[in-house]
Amino acid sequence: MQALYAQLLVGLINGSFYALLSLGLAVIFGMLNIINFAHGALYMMGAFVAYFLLNLGGINYWWALLLAPIIVGIFGMILERTMLQWLTGLDHLYGLLLTFGIALIVQGVFQNYFGSSGLPYAIPDQLKGGMNLGFMFLPIYRGWVVVFSLVVCLATWFLIEKTQLGAYLRAATENPTLVRAFGINVPRMITLTYGLGVGLAALAGVLSAPINQVRPLMGADLIIVVFAVVVIGGMGSIMGSIITGFALGVIEGLTKYFYPEASNTVVFVLMVLVLLVKPTGLTGRAA
């Protein structure tokens, strides 16, 4: 039983990354209607920016949490301005192919210069060590990841669902022409939204840098699972993707305990089941 608690907690930790990443994807899909396959590459860039800040600029983890999402977010906004915006109104497939191509190029460039086995990034001193919870030894850093990502997820949900700005955003996706008639600069808002989604990916990258290796393919390995999370949660649903992210982390954690061989397929089995029963995803509305 004790082991089970431990596995639940570990699942929650992994769920934090799924939630942060799928949240960014949901924001981008919900507001821009783009299936952002570059999300994994941008997550990886977040981790690399943290690595560079530390090793080239001596800038620590805490500043990286703030700076990396901004830097990668700006990169994302440049992508949006120069490429993605031309795809408005076209079939989803075009956005998917473009972002997939961008992901391959970005990963290829990083791999060319840094190899595939990764670079070490130490846990910040303040979060080193762990505490004994009785049923498990919880590294403090992992606890921090859960709490911090939960706060960020809820804040994002609040921003989009409960504030004036969020209301403009949602209105702009429904009817951009009408919102523009009210004097709101819709293209700029779309760009900023893409930047926000990308920033969330980069933030997840910084959070994962001390746990995983900072590797060019770290995002490619994760992004497929995250897409499954988004599909299960319902494309474009903010709360849906947060809850599904955490829930799937837990389910995956339990699989690792009861039948580890299936741990990298369980998410996809669930996705198939959900699609069969409810094709719009658990919280999605019919288009």
Place this chain on the structure above:
Amino acid sequence: MKTRSIASLLLTTALTFAAAGVASAQDKTVKIGALSDQSGLYADLGGPGSTLAAQMAVEDSGLVAKGWKIDIISGDHQNKPDIGTAIARQWFDVDKVDVIVDVPNSGVALAVNNVIKEKNGVYINSGAATSDLTNAQCSPNTVHWTYDTYMLAHTTGQALVKAGGDSWFFLTADYAFGAALERDTTAVVTANGGKIVGGVKHPLNTPDFSSFLLQAQASKAKIIGLANAGGDTTNTIKQAAEFGIVKGGQKLAALLLFLTDVKAIGLETAQGLNFTETFYWDMDDKTRAFSKRFSAKMKNSAPPTMVQAGVYAGVRHYLKALEALGGNPHDGVKIVEKMKSMPTEDDLFGKGEIQPNGRTIHNAYLFEVKKPSESKGPWDFYKLVGTVSGDQAFTPLSESKCALLKK
């Protein structure tokens, strides 16, 4: 008129055949295929560095200056056996490749082994670990150069059991390599009076090991044996530190660890780990000289790993055998027999031999990862703690189940 033209046709045909016969006896063309994981979790320990090693072997052989024409092509098997065999088939059927080198990932390596035997090519495997390549699944076309799971078990594994680590829990990569390494290590542990208290099989290329590490922690085993490699091993070691496993009194046995893995973990976390390799760049003047030339040509200036060194040494020996044969007979079995009949000697692995089952025998070295304070340069990671001679480290022929030995 008609008779004459038929006669001339026959004459031309005969001449063509004669010319072809002469050409094959003195054929000095060779095509080498470097098949590896070019972008995944094993790409740094093999990958583009292995292709470079093969190129350097060709340059250093001096055969090009003697009129030989040697080409190298490379392929990415993406750690998938079906892709690996498809590339191998195409290389033999279309590209007329003579020899396939490297091939890390035991699953792919065993699959490709069958193709090469069928096509009568030459297989110089450096990257794969499974001892089955020269044991139950041995082939007259195969030379397994650098290391194998039997050697890893009988060096690192044995040393740890003898030092008191008598209860083991395995974290095993769920494919041919992990299974072979767990099997060979289990044999050593039980033979030395230790016991296996449990284990868990994880999928290849797992980013998060915390669930598995918690199970290992709960097992209370003295030794947690890592029957995995590359990115999987680095993630396990790094996350084990996070969960306080080593501080809690359990010891990690990195059964297979490469130079690039230590770089990725960082000395702070990796220090004190014991493991075995058959090559390290900083062994003597010869290895240092080679590594300097090698890293100058690498994009990230990395020195060679033992896998890449094995590709170099294997290709050198292959080319020596061809030179001794006076040309390329394009007959895999014949070339491998020649390779086995000649003692091996090169700057990287020293003196050795290839046994009848295809296993190359050379020294194995027990290393310990240096403390950060002991490291003097960006790749100065290892401290030599012991040397095991080749006949002690690798499968004795009396224990080998290879069918080639029954002749």
